[in-house]
Amino acid sequence: MEAKRELKLDCLEDLDGRSKAALTAKNRENTNTVLRPARTWNSSSLTQRGDNKNQAETSIQKTSSFCVKTGSPRANSIRKTKSLSAQFLVNIDELINNVTGAFDESDTLFSTTVSNEMGLFLLTGSSLRPSDEISDVMRLQNPCHEDGKMGKSSPIDEEDLNSCSWRKIHIGPTLPIYLNGSYCTTYFEDIKCKVTVKGKKHPIAEKSVVDGVTGSVSPGEVLALMGPSGGGKTTLLNLLSGRVKLNSGTITYNQQPYNKSLKQRIGFVLQDDIVFPHLTVKEALTYRPLLCLPNTSTQEQQKDRATHVITELGLERCEDTIIGGPFVKGISGSERKRLCIGNEILINPSLLFLDEPTSSLDSTTALRIVQVLHSIAEAGKTVVTTIHQPSSRLFNKFDKLILLGKGSSLYSGKASEAMVYFSSIGCSPLIAMNPAEFLIDLANGNMKDKSVPSELEDKLLAGNQKVEARDGRPSPVDVQVHEYLLRAYEARVTNMEETKKLLKPTLMVKVETEMQGWSIPREWGSTWCEQFSILCRRGLKERRHEYLSTVRVTQVISTAIIVGLLWWHSDASTPKRLQDQKGLLFFISVFWAFFPILTAIFTFPQERAMLVKESAVDMYRLSAYMIARNISDLPLDLVLPTLFLLMVYFMTGLKLSFTAFSLSLLTVFLSIVASQGLGLAIGASFMDVKKATTLASIIVMMFMLSGRFFIQNVPSFMSWVRSRLGSCESFLIKGWRFDWSGIDLGAILVMIIGYRILAYLFLRRMKLRQ
Numbered sequence: 010m011e012a013k014r015e016l017k018l019d020c021l022e023d024l025d026g027r028s029k030a031a032l033t034a035k036n037r038e039n040t041n042t043v044l045r046p047a048r049t050w051n052s053s054s055l056t057q058r059g060d061n062k063n064q065a066e067t068s069i070q071k072t073s074s075f076c077v078k079t080g081s082p083r084a085n086s087i088r089k090t091k092s093l094s095a096q097f098l099v100n101i102d103e104l105i106n107n108v109t110g111a112f113d114e115s116d117t118l119f120s121t122t123v124s125n126e127m128g129l130f131l132l133t134g135s136s137l138r139p140s141d142e143i144s145d146v147m148r149l150q151n152p153c154h155e156d157g158k159m160g161k162s163s164p165i166d167e168e169d170l171n172s173c174s175w176r177k178i179h180i181g182p183t184l185p186i187y188l189n190g191s192y193c194t195t196y197f198e199d200i201k202c203k204v205t206v207k208g209k210k211h212p213i214a215e216k217s218v219v220d221g222v223t224g225s226v227s228p229g230e231v232l233a234l235m236g237p238s239g240g241g242k243t244t245l246l247n248l249l250s251g252r253v254k255l256n257s258g259t260i261t262y263n264q265q266p267y268n269k270s271l272k273q274r275i276g277f278v279l280q281d282d283i284v285f286p287h288l289t290v291k292e293a294l295t296y297r298p299l300l301c302l303p304n305t306s307t308q309e310q311q312k313d314r315a316t317h318v319i320t321e322l323g324l325e326r327c328e329d330t331i332i333g334g335p336f337v338k339g340i341s342g343s344e345r346k347r348l349c350i351g352n353e354i355l356i357n358p359s360l361l362f363l364d365e366p367t368s369s370l371d372s373t374t375a376l377r378i379v380q381v382l383h384s385i386a387e388a389g390k391t392v393v394t395t396i397h398q399p400s401s402r403l404f405n406k407f408d409k410l411i412l413l414g415k416g417s418s419l420y421s422g423k424a425s426e427a428m429v430y431f432s433s434i435g436c437s438p439l440i441a442m443n444p445a446e447f448l449i450d451l452a453n454g455n456m457k458d459k460s461v462p463s464e465l466e467d468k469l470l471a472g473n474q475k476v477e478a479r480d481g482r483p484s485p486v487d488v489q490v491h492e493y494l495l496r497a498y499e500a501r502v503t504n505m506e507e508t509k510k511l512l513k514p515t516l517m518v519k520v521e522t523e524m525q526g527w528s529i530p531r532e533w534g535s536t537w538c539e540q541f542s543i544l545c546r547r548g549l550k551e552r553r554h555e556y557l558s559t560v561r562v563t564q565v566i567s568t569a570i571i572v573g574l575l576w577w578h579s580d581a582s583t584p585k586r587l588q589d590q591k592g593l594l595f596f597i598s599v600f601w602a603f604f605p606i607l608t609a610i611f612t613f614p615q616e617r618a619m620l621v622k623e624s625a626v627d628m629y630r631l632s633a634y635m636i637a638r639n640i641s642d643l644p645l646d647l648v649l650p651t652l653f654l655l656m657v658y659f660m661t662g663l664k665l666s667f668t669a670f671s672l673s674l675l676t677v678f679l680s681i682v683a684s685q686g687l688g689l690a691i692g693a694s695f696m697d698v699k700k701a702t703t704l705a706s707i708i709v710m711m712f713m714l715s716g717r718f719f720i721q722n723v724p725s726f727m728s729w730v731r732s733r734l735g736s737c738e739s740f741l742i743k744g745w746r747f748d749w750s751g752i753d754l755g756a757i758l759v760m761i762i763g764y765r766i767l768a769y770l771f772l773r774r775m776k777l778r779q
């Protein structure tokens with residue numbers, strides 16, 4: 010049926026030089042609406058002074074127009090001619106929202122091809138799906154691709170994706186989360202984050218890392234945080250995900266502030282994500298759902314889910330390969346990134362945050378990763394990702410964009426409109442350029458090969474400053490450019506009141522219906538016993554390689570051989586020989602005290618990152634982790650000492666009786682477990698390997714010296730320090746009676762449990778939420 014809609018597009022120009030375009034629609038039913046070029050408007054004309062004399066005088070005529078056609082060609086056009094020096098600003102959001110209101114989305118055709126190279130903006134054809142937002146339809150195909158071609162994004166995208174093995178992600182439904190950022194308007198306050206830095210001149214100075222950022226992202230959307238290095242992307246991501254506390258401003262998730270029940274609905278993929286290097290891909294992906302998913306699903310279902318995600322992410326080929334790390338060769342970088350994303354998908358988060366998921370990947374692989382993110386968003390999740398410098402193909406895949414420069418927002422809105430916005434404030438590329446590169450240049454204050462708004466140019470000329478790129482250091486030009494972009498953005502935002510009014514009710518309606526069941530109290534995915542059992546199994550698998558590594562086994566066996574040979578068939582027949590045997594027993598007890606302390610010290614500092622990450626999403630209780638960590642280590646702790654003692658005991662000719670051997674093994678074993686507890690407590694108290702090692706060496710030395718081997722007559726004021734461990738050796742020597750008292754046993758048991766309780770308390774005190 011032919012359209013009966015009548016759209017009016019009026020252009021109003023106020024005295025500020027701002028234009029407002031208003032569209033009104035009549036007869037919204039059964040309408041075919043086409044927006045296509047009809048009239049020409051000259052938006053900019055400027056003189057560019059550049060180093061290149063051929064470009065010294067560049068006159069850019071930007072021509073853009075659109076008319077709205079409804080059924081029979083009937084259109085009004087927008088016309089705007091303005092010198093850039095007067096900051097021509099098209100309020101894109103207002104325009105789009107008015108258009109959104111005007112169109113019946115069910116059968117609207119909207120044309121959007123934009124050409125920018127010659128300053129020509131054209132809007133031509135792509136069809137609107139019923140559910141498409143007008144903004145999606147208006148997605149401006151990148152005007153200046155890397156290859157310099159104009160128009161719709163390359164079909165290579167599709168080819169690439171078709172050629173790759175993965176399919177669309179099928180993820181279960183979750184509660185949709187609408188994330189509202191804030192800005193200093195009536196709705197929102199500024200998001201601000203300051204850090205304290207120690208400088209030479211000013212001992213403690215405050216540095217603003219994120220300053221007044223606004224934005225919103227909804228389920229189904231992918232929001233990209235872009236900006237130069239140090240621009241504040243990661244900090245903003247951490248703020249949005251609740252991992253870092255705000256200094257001021259508000260962030261609401263479905264109109265509610267961050268709360269504990271949100272933790273389990275948020276997935277976070279770090280830039281260098283932490284994974285257990287000795288687990289295989291399949292093992293890593295199996296433990297996560299077992300720990301996190303609710304008890305309502307069976308273990309089989311959870312395992313199936315892991316298998317499913319492996320298939321979806323194209324990880325089948327490496328599912329039995331160990332992940333690897335700096336010293337262990339494992340899966341590739343891309344596989345690792347996909348594994349980390351899969352790890353988060355498995356718990357079916359409503360909100361997924363990713364810190365530079367495409368860094369150090371080639372453009373095709375990066376595109377695949379972004380396609381995966383799109384699939385996740387299409388499944389109703391909200392995806393927020395930082396991205397450093399995406400290719401133009403990648404850039405076109407994002408729904409929303411926040412461009413950060415020195416922590417401030419220079420653009421926030423639909424990614425497809427970023428180029429139009431910057432063009433509207435007088436900043437356009439003068440040569441074919443990847444839009445992401447262009448935006449990063451702007452955020453860095455680099456105006457080379459870009460048109461300079463006359464207002465900015467005047468300022469630069471007044472300050473006798475040339476527009477040229479500086480390497481790294483902020484120059485006066487960078488500062489001026491940053492200031493200009495900041496003010497232009499603020500001016501844009503203050504003009505967005507209408508847009509916000511349009512957006513707010515939509516969110517409110519959705520939120521009201523979805524919020525039922527939102528504030529469910531925190532629930533653990535699995536019971537304490539299940540957590541304990543899963544963590545035990547995971548710990549055993551992860552650490553068996555470390556405990557039974559060739560280096561360790563070689564170290565223990567060679568020490569045993571050396572000791573065995575030195576004390577070969579020793580006896581206690583004379584006082585001198587007895588002294589030798591005492592020396593042997595002293596060495597065994599010191600060796601098996603030092604060794605476990607020094608290895609246990611590394612445990613928590615090394616696992617801290619993983620512990621923080623997993624605690625941040627309440628994956629398990631700390632008590633379950635702590636007990637599992639100790640219990641799963643026990644069998645591994647027994648292997649090497651048993652081997653050592655078997656060799657040394659018989660080589661050195663100690664008392665040949667089963668009881669004596671068993672008791673000596675028990676003594677060594679208890680001493681190892683107690684020493685480990687001490688190491689764990691020291692490690693947990695400092696969380697710093699250097700400091701912990703220093704303290705450990707002092708404590709071990711104290712125990713060693715007080716062990717009655719080196720000194721028998723300790724001054725009375727130091728007698729408290731004397732360890733009773735030194736008395737434990739007598740049962741091992743032929744002819745000596747077993748003199749272990751209950752106090753000795755009690756003391757060692759107190760140490761075993763006490764040190765561990767201390768370690769647990771230190772861990773609890775540690776800030777697991779960054």
Ligand SMILES: Nc1ncnc2c1ncn2[C@@H]1O[C@H](COP(=O)(O)OP(=O)(O)OP(=O)(O)O)[C@@H](O)[C@H]1O
Nearest residue numbers: 204205206218236237238239240241242243244245
């Ligand atoms: N805790 C902190 N203490 C001191 N400075 C900090 C702290 N956190 C962030 N910064 C500083 O804030 C700025 C922004 O850091 P952030 O990591 O957010 O940047 P980024 O955009 O993610 O950078 P990159 O792309 O290089 O990862 C940097 O200059 C950084 O040095």
